[in-house]
Amino acid sequence: MTRLLVLFCFFSLSPLLVKPLSLSLNDDVLGLIVFKADVQDPTGKLASWDEDDDSACGWAGVKCNSRSNQVVELNLDGFSLSGRLGRGLLQLKSLRKLSLAKNNLTGSINANFARLDNLRILDLSENGLSGSVPDELFQQCGSLKSVSFARNKLSGEIPKSLTRCSSLVSLNLSSNQFSGPLPEGIWSLSAIRVLDLSRNALEDGINESIQRMKNLRALTLKGNRMYGAVPGGIGSCLLLRSIDLSENSFSGSLPDTFSQLTLCNYLDLHGNSFSGEIPESIGEVRALETLDLSDNAFSGKLPTSLGNLVSLKVLNLSGNSLSGPLPESMSSCQSLQVADFSWNSFTGGLPDWIFKGRLQELQTLDLSSNFFTNQIPTDFGDLSGLQFLNLSNNSLTGSVPKGIGMLKKIDVLDLSDNRLNGSIPSEVGGAGSLKELWLQNNELTGNIPASMDKCYSLTTLLLSHNYLSGPIPSSMSRLGNLQIVDLSYNNLSGSLPKQLANLAHLLTFNISHNQLQGQLPLGGFFNTISPSSVSENPSLCGAPVNRSCPGVLPKPIVLNPNSTGDTVSGSFPPPLGRKRIILSISALIAIGAAGMIVIGVIAITVLNLRVQSISASRSAAALTFSGVGDELFSESPGTDANSGKLVMFSTVDPDFSTGAHALLNKDCELGRGGFGAVYRTILRDDHPVAIKKLTVSSLVKSQDDFEREVKKLGKVRHPNIVALEGYYWTPSLQLLISEFVSGGSLYKHLHEASAGDSKSSLSWNDRFNIILGTAKGLAHLHQTNIIHYNIKSSNVLIDSSSGDPKVADFGLARLLPMLDRYVLSSKIQSALGYMAPEFACRTVKITEKCDVYGFGVLVLEIVAGKRPVEYMEDDVVVLCEMVRGSLEDGRVEECVDGELKGNYPAEEAIPVMKLGLICTSQVPSNRPDMAEVVKILELIRCPSEGMEEELV
Known part of the structure; x- marks a missing residue:
């Protein structure tokens, strides 16, 4: 502490005071400590730099003259330092070599370096x-x-x-x-x-x-x-x-x-x-x-002298x-x-x-x-x-x-x-x-x-x-x-x-x-092959050529992403005189898996009905919660069926005396998704939370497996991820307690009308920041070995105060048993257009690249302001195919949302759409990692920092 006070005097007081201090203390040590204070050292490379040392000669990156013990070389190449070049280095009067290459230093170059x-x-x-x-x-x-x-x-x-x-x-x-x-x-x-x-x-x-x-x-x-x-x-x-x-x-x-x-x-x-x-x-x-x-x-002609070389x-x-x-x-x-x-x-x-x-x-x-x-x-x-x-x-x-x-x-x-x-x-x-x-x-x-x-x-x-x-x-x-x-x-x-x-x-x-x-x-691949790639073969048959094969009655599966439920319906040939709708969509599940989808959905629906009947009779008792200890994962002492088991990932008092009624009140319901209904309630300290009441309880794993998975999700903390704050368990009722995000979903901002205007207005800067923030959130999930499985605009929430996006509902598929992927995909991928094609193939491993595909669709949705799949009166428009076709025809700017009214930088919007198309590649290995996506987005934004301020 004494040395820190001396440092403050050394660089803050008048020259008359500095001079006597510098005579009693090592200028090199003081200068380097002040330099260290101006930078960030995330990898701890400067840990050996101690202000209590009398000499800096033993410090990392420092080389001294063997006779005078004065610092003559400072080589910090590749130390991952960030921050600015402060005045501390100016005290190294004997410095002969200064090398700070391959770091993240910012700001300007100080003209006073000429004093060295x-x-x-x-x-x-x-x-x-x-x-x-x-x-x-x-x-x-x-x-x-x-x-x-x-x-x-x-x-x-x-x-x-x-x-x-x-x-x-x-x-x-x-x-x-x-x-x-x-x-x-x-x-x-x-x-x-x-x-x-x-x-x-x-x-x-x-x-x-x-x-x-x-x-x-x-x-x-x-x-x-x-x-x-x-x-x-x-x-x-x-x-x-x-x-x-x-x-x-x-x-x-x-x-x-x-x-x-x-x-x-x-x-x-x-x-x-x-x-x-x-x-x-x-x-x-x-x-x-x-x-x-x-x-x-x-x-x-070429000179013959080239032969001399x-x-x-x-x-x-x-x-x-x-x-x-x-x-x-x-x-x-x-x-x-x-x-x-x-x-x-x-x-x-x-x-x-x-x-x-x-x-x-x-x-x-x-x-x-x-x-x-x-x-x-x-x-x-x-x-x-x-x-x-x-x-x-x-x-x-x-x-x-x-x-x-x-x-x-x-x-x-x-x-x-x-x-x-x-x-x-x-x-x-x-x-x-x-x-x-x-x-x-x-x-x-x-x-x-x-x-x-x-x-x-x-x-x-x-x-x-x-x-x-x-x-x-x-x-x-x-x-x-x-x-x-x-x-x-x-x-x-x-x-x-x-x-x-x-x-x-x-x-x-x-x-x-x-x-x-x-x-x-x-x-x-042949389930999504382009019709133009098989045209002009008169005897070829199949859906892409709009020609039925002998003895085959086509009954394509049509999933409506705009429906509120998880239903799947068979689409039969339309009456005569009406145009037939044929879907050739990269996101469609293979027709051969249609039966599995229907069977799976029916099974889940029957089980949910059973769960709802049980939970209704027990809800009053199940919503009585106990206190919380001080551990990171604190647990209530009650574990029987009446009191249940409550775990909070903080020391917040979880008394739901004002919130129990809210769970049974439709007025407090925020929405429903593939995993259940979400309600807003307030804890005793006026802390609002979102509570997801799982409707797939009978399909949830054992209590030990459930708790292990939820606690893993509870450890995830990132500015662009909705924090999971706790959970509640009984055999018949499971609740997930999450951070409440006040701005609503991205889907609402993009597609739903609000009071006074036709659609919530998002500027280009808002949209880019939402894309970048969502990418950072997913990259963090993948870094912690968590796959989201269900990325879509309704699972991206917007903070009303900052405008920052927060990814919600991540990793919840892990709470289900290992069902057939067709049943799983039909349950959690309620919006068809986000689904990676490998969900339709048993032999392809489901990896983080599925999230990359969904993110790519999300990017196009944000830029274009259109849903992944739009159902028209006599046609179906798939966003990915529309943007890709427009890009090939040189009309990609026409895909940008008209709500922006041309107020966007084309040098950002077009590369962002191209990135979205790359992320939706048919082949998983051709999609970039989310960490790479973040870097690409930052490079796209970097040249337009001035324009960003102008658009605001």
Whole structure:
């Protein structure tokens, strides 16, 4: 305590008082303790920093001079610190190195750091620092050697005083928001070795004075708005090893002086406006390992001197106007691993020296979108290490070579958009690592080879727009990783193998415009397949093609999410003259499970009626509660059937003398859901609570199991989760006592009329905060291994005072026994549109990804202001399908709720809707985790902080 008082005096009183204190106490200790007071240390990395110590030399991250015991280095990289950079560090007069990289520090950079005269290294990279860098910071920087402010949010112009730092060896200001021109004289920093100004908004050119940078090793200006020609003076920087000028607006031709940079091994100029021919002098830069000239305006033939680059590993010349054949001299580039010549105007046949040469290290070869002709060479022997081969969009003829079976490591093979004919060789099965096969838009004939089932890793198979015939081989069902299949516009015939329904990861399966017949496979993806994916097959039958199969009477199950009960009704064919409603909804439970749903609901209904009859006779006695002890989970002494067992998770007096009547009073009922009715009551201390009276009592587990589950739920505490405060147990009556949230449900705010207006108005800012808060609540539940099972707008409550969302009714499905998932889903998923498709499949595990699916639907509901499923007079509109279709048609903004009247930032609303669609992916593994969802939402909101205030 004494030391803390001294600290207060040290930094609060006048300089006259500070001086004598500093003489009697260690300035380094005091300075560091004050620094510690200004930051948060969630991981306890600074626990060893004790204000009672006489020296800081033994503290974590601190290094002292062995003679003077003064702090000379402070290295707190990756300590997870947050907060601001306080004045405490200014007391470290002997500090030579200050490194606070990879933390969460915010605020601005203090100009008083200039008072640290001995500072050599200053590294504040990878934080959240913002504002401009004060010019005073570098007024006295004669000893400064290295400065890094990379990956922050700093803005404004680069301070001119930096040019005074004549001893500066390394300067990294990358990935910030710096703008404007570079300070005059920056190209005259002759001592500098590393200059990284990438990923900013700088607008300037490279000055001829760059020739003074004789010690320059690495120059990185990537991702700015730099313009003009590259001066010939760059050739005087003889020690340059890495040059990255990509993604700017540089223009003109390449200076011949590049030939003098004989030590340079990395040259990236992609994404500029360079023009003219690639000079022969480029071949003199013999140390080059990476040469990227893509996405420019280079033209003419390639220089034969490229063959001199024997160390070259990566060559990217794509996206230019280069022409002529590829020079055979390049066969000398035996170290080449990646070669991309795509999107140019190269002509002639595919060079034999690539396929039969000595490029045994080649892993990626892209010759697509050129004017290559003739046949594909048949010998792939020297390309056994190839992982990516793209020859698409050329004028290649002949057959698909059998040699592709020798590509044992190939991941992607794209031969699409050519004039290839003949059949697909059965040898394709030898490419066991193949993940993507693109053969569409050719003239291929024959059958789909059954040997393709040996490509176990195949995820994408595109064979559309050919002349393939015969059946779809049943062996395709063994390709368990398939996600995207397009066999459309062929002459395929026969019936579809029923085993295809076992392909659990399918996203699309397009077989339209063929001659297929018979019934579509039942189950899995095929229950929700798009009608357009099966159209124009005259003899195909099933619901998606609106054609009944012989002997099959369709009785689709229709669940109405707007109904108040948990009923399920069979929908019979409508009378003649009335339009038939066919549902193709990703959320529908498989028709084959319909019987189980009906049986389960009937069973639950009968059991509930029995429970209600029992509980009615015992309610008066059951609602007599006893006192509470002081333990975390305190229990009342009474456990018999008359008094029941009451457990509260706090020391609040649970006397319900004023609340017992409320449970039997319909006027105090807040609503009813899948688990029972909810009432509002007030405890003796005027503390309002919500009490859920479970109506599934006879289905609840044993008392021990029930209490274990409820106590687990009672430990969950989060600002965006409704707190469970206690419970009451008798064999015939169970109550859950929860925090009362006064603002009502999100469903009410979105869809129900209120007095004076048509619908409760939620601004875009309100909606975004509700989405983000709900995501945080679910992420916390998943972190504690709790699945919600029933996320929907009626289970998200809004705090009337703060507007914050609170997730309710979480984990209640765990209170039920392990029923069949069809019965369970029909009970708790009262709004059909929120239900993840895996509820319809016995073989798929129910995980947190079910909550992610429901959350995705909720996101779309909040943005669009529409229910997940809307029942019209003669149609059914599924929100997910509507938004997805609008996105594909470029009309996604039309899906935003009209109540917002255009008062929303499109740069937030559209990404949020896209995130909702990603969360509703058919395949659970393709949905992000809720923790990832929170990060994505925070990134979406971050660029629009200013707009957020404006909209408020």
